[in-house]
Amino acid sequence: MSEQTVRAPQTVIRTARTRGANEEPYLEVDDLQVQFPTADGMVRAVQGLSYSLPLRRTLAIVGESGSGKSVSSMAVMGLHDTKTARISGSIKVGGTQIVGMSQQELQKFRGVGASMIFQDPQSSLHPYFTIGDQIMESYRAHHNVTKRKAKARAIDMLGRVGIPNPTRRVDNYPHEFSGGMRQRAMIAMALVNDPKLLIADEPTTALDVTVQAQILDLISDLQRDFGSAVVFITHDLGVVAEIADDILVMYAGNAIEHGPVDKILGSPQHPYTWGLLESIPALSGEPQPLHPIPGSPPSLLAVPNGCAFHPRCEYRERVSGDLCRTLKPDLVSRSADPGRKSRCHLKEPDAVFRTDVLPRLP
Amino acid sequence: MLLYILRRLLSAFSVVVVTLVASFALFFLAPSDPAGVICGPKCTPDRLHDIESSLGLDQPAAKQLGLYMKGIVLGRDYDQGGTVQHCSAPCLGYSYSLGQPVTKLLGAALPVTISIVLGGALVYLTIGILAGTIAAQVRGTPLDRITVGTTMVVNSIPYFVVAVLVALYATFLPHSEYHPFLDNPLLWATGLLSAWLTLGITNAAAYSRYARASMIESLGQDFVRTARSKGISERRVVYRHGLRAALTPVATIFGIDLAIQLTGAIFTESIFGLPGIGLLTLRAFGKYDLPVLMGGVLVGAVVLVVMNLVVDIVYTFLDPRVRLG
Numbered sequence: 001m002s003e004q005t006v007r008a009p010q011t012v013i014r015t016a017r018t019r020g021a022n023e024e025p026y027l028e029v030d031d032l033q034v035q036f037p038t039a040d041g042m043v044r045a046v047q048g049l050s051y052s053l054p055l056r057r058t059l060a061i062v063g064e065s066g067s068g069k070s071v072s073s074m075a076v077m078g079l080h081d082t083k084t085a086r087i088s089g090s091i092k093v094g095g096t097q098i099v100g101m102s103q104q105e106l107q108k109f110r111g112v113g114a115s116m117i118f119q120d121p122q123s124s125l126h127p128y129f130t131i132g133d134q135i136m137e138s139y140r141a142h143h144n145v146t147k148r149k150a151k152a153r154a155i156d157m158l159g160r161v162g163i164p165n166p167t168r169r170v171d172n173y174p175h176e177f178s179g180g181m182r183q184r185a186m187i188a189m190a191l192v193n194d195p196k197l198l199i200a201d202e203p204t205t206a207l208d209v210t211v212q213a214q215i216l217d218l219i220s221d222l223q224r225d226f227g228s229a230v231v232f233i234t235h236d237l238g239v240v241a242e243i244a245d246d247i248l249v250m251y252a253g254n255a256i257e258h259g260p261v262d263k264i265l266g267s268p269q270h271p272y273t274w275g276l277l278e279s280i281p282a283l284s285g286e287p288q289p290l291h292p293i294p295g296s297p298p299s300l301l302a303v304p305n306g307c308a309f310h311p312r313c314e315y316r317e318r319v320s321g322d323l324c325r326t327l328k329p330d331l332v333s334r335s336a337d338p339g340r341k342s343r344c345h346l347k348e349p350d351a352v353f354r355t356d357v358l359p360r361l362p
Numbered sequence: 363m364l365l366y367i368l369r370r371l372l373s374a375f376s377v378v379v380v381t382l383v384a385s386f387a388l389f390f391l392a393p394s395d396p397a398g399v400i401c402g403p404k405c406t407p408d409r410l411h412d413i414e415s416s417l418g419l420d421q422p423a424a425k426q427l428g429l430y431m432k433g434i435v436l437g438r439d440y441d442q443g444g445t446v447q448h449c450s451a452p453c454l455g456y457s458y459s460l461g462q463p464v465t466k467l468l469g470a471a472l473p474v475t476i477s478i479v480l481g482g483a484l485v486y487l488t489i490g491i492l493a494g495t496i497a498a499q500v501r502g503t504p505l506d507r508i509t510v511g512t513t514m515v516v517n518s519i520p521y522f523v524v525a526v527l528v529a530l531y532a533t534f535l536p537h538s539e540y541h542p543f544l545d546n547p548l549l550w551a552t553g554l555l556s557a558w559l560t561l562g563i564t565n566a567a568a569y570s571r572y573a574r575a576s577m578i579e580s581l582g583q584d585f586v587r588t589a590r591s592k593g594i595s596e597r598r599v600v601y602r603h604g605l606r607a608a609l610t611p612v613a614t615i616f617g618i619d620l621a622i623q624l625t626g627a628i629f630t631e632s633i634f635g636l637p638g639i640g641l642l643t644l645r646a647f648g649k650y651d652l653p654v655l656m657g658g659v660l661v662g663a664v665v666l667v668v669m670n671l672v673v674d675i676v677y678t679f680l681d682p683r684v685r686l687g
Binding site: 077079103106107108109110111112115116118120123124125126127128137138141142173175186189193 | 583584585587588589590591592593594595596603606607610680681682683
């Protein structure tokens with residue numbers, strides 16, 4: 001494969017981190033609720049999620065399977081079937097309200113206002129159509145142009161995402177591409193209509209580590225060129241440190257911690273985030289036993305009262321009374337920094353982190 | 363691709379030969395007396411002997427098979443009491459009961475069967491795929507349940523019962539008879555309508571189930587979600603992306619079904635009195651008419667192997683992942 005030089009992830013210049021921080025938000029999610037009525041009851045997948053994201057900035061949404069990170073992002077694209085999902089709250093993309101949009105309006109919005117790339121490029125591309133055909137379809141859905149012009153655009157996009165020899169490759173089928181090239185083609189398809197918001201749902205999970213780094217670089221580069229906002233869904237904290245400006249940690253359908261990446265990864269305030277950090281194996285030094293979070297995530301059919309994390313929380317004894325079991329904490333700033341919020345009753349989270357958690361971290 | 367087809371044709375040829383030899387052996391070993399059948403009730407031993415020698419029935423089995431095979435490739439001469447009758451290649455012999463060349467009988471019957479099967483296929487593919495696709499789209503709703511329930515009921519009625527019911531109750535349909543398409547296309551179509559309807563109804567149930575299952579699977583695929591996220595119309599998502607992928611497995615089943623129907627439309631043909639291959643072999647069977655039976659077997663074997671090959675070739679066009687060189 002004649003991919004360009006492989007850059008080590010560490011050398012990516014993170015200029016975006018300070019950019020756009022104080023600008024007008026492009027994506028505004030406010031009190032978003034997504035519920036699925038089922039025979040067993042109401043699945044409360046997202047329970048009052050709020051965040052905002054300006055252009056040129058990357059937000060990483062982190063959490064384990066079933067925490068609501070994908071479901072909330074699908075809602076931003078308007079991809080939920082209104083027959084099976086109940087969505088309330090507000091999602092504004094570039095000032096346009098997405099919740100409650102008609103199918104016709106959503107059709108015009110998807111791909112132009114926001115675009116999405118998915119986890120597994122192998123299954124996300126249609127096996128029976130050529131790469132070029134699929135990119136052209138996206139472009140022609142929103143641009144009234146001839147096939148010839150759309151194809152020229154597809155070739156141009158494939159070149160921009162680093163596919164060698166795009167003029168020839170445009171007529172290939174997905175199975176003739178390698179995994180990394182398929183994901184590049186997916187990205188080309190997502191960006192063909194210049195969307196200002198790109199949602200990447202675990203785009204590197206199905207790829208091997210070297211290719212992962214290339215794809216992350218590509219997304220950063222394209223974000224700079226296109227000036228777009230990126231929502232990056234992942235459960236890989238290494239990827240987060242690499243690509244994100246902000247982090248939103250989700251647990252059982254709630255945002256439990258939100259703030260700039262260096263703050264959240266440097267001194268997190270929520271016991272769940274501590275647990276995530278403690279679950280990362282050290283790659284150097286003495287091998288140490290991991291410190292996993294006890295128990296398993298709650299069923300979204302019956303989310304625990306109070307703090308959703310309390311049954312698994314080893315610090316709940318430190319909160320006076322029955323607070324953790326009875327009262328759901330708010331997502332508010334718990335330190336001098338107003339940009340950094342967490343959802344926990346603990347009085348001195350920073351102190352607890354320093355004395356109890358930090359020594360255990362590798 | 364060409365090499366692949368050649369290789370497949372070669373193996374198809376060997377399958378046909380093996381089938382011929384095996385069925386020849388089976389019929390030869392069966393306690394039948396074809397010369398007696400031809401000779402009729404007022405038979406003398408002399409005449410019986412003449413018939414046997416003119417047909418080569420007094421020869422050993424291997425020799426008879428050899429003569430039969432030679433007839434297919436080169437043609438064959440029958441000596442009937444001094445007058446020599448030439449049967450040109452491909453010669454499958456003469457019908458014992460009808461006295462006509464088997465190739466002529468098959469040639470007359472094959473268009474009938476093909477007409478019935480292809481017309482019926484058009485009916486059941488249209489109804490089945492449409493119903494299956496719609497049911498998959500509205501999965502779980504009352505409309506879906508009605509569709510699934512109906513197909514279950516229709517599927518559990520034996521095929522010949524459906525045929526009899528159509529023959530008995532659909533009396534508003536034109537009288538069932540065969541007119542060659544080239545003589546009068548309109549009469550051809552009206553005469554076959556009952557048969558098409560029977561074949562259509564029974565198979566539409568099965569095909570709507572195949573199509574529904576395949577469509578549900580296909581609509582749940584990641585690439586359908588991708589298509590939806592592009593901002594194309596829902597109809598385009600369902601029919602261009604979903605149905606396109608769902609049809610490939612259905613096409614495979616259809617190819618094999620078509621082959622089976624072409625060789626086994628006996629019920630339809632006999633109930634509606636249409637002189638196709640099925641009816642021809644059924645009558646030959648009742649009269650130990652060995653050459654006609656062998657002809658039916660030959661047609662069946664050829665149709666099956668050819669359809670198998672066609673399915674595999676069509677598949678390479680449907681799915682680019684299995685495209686060869």
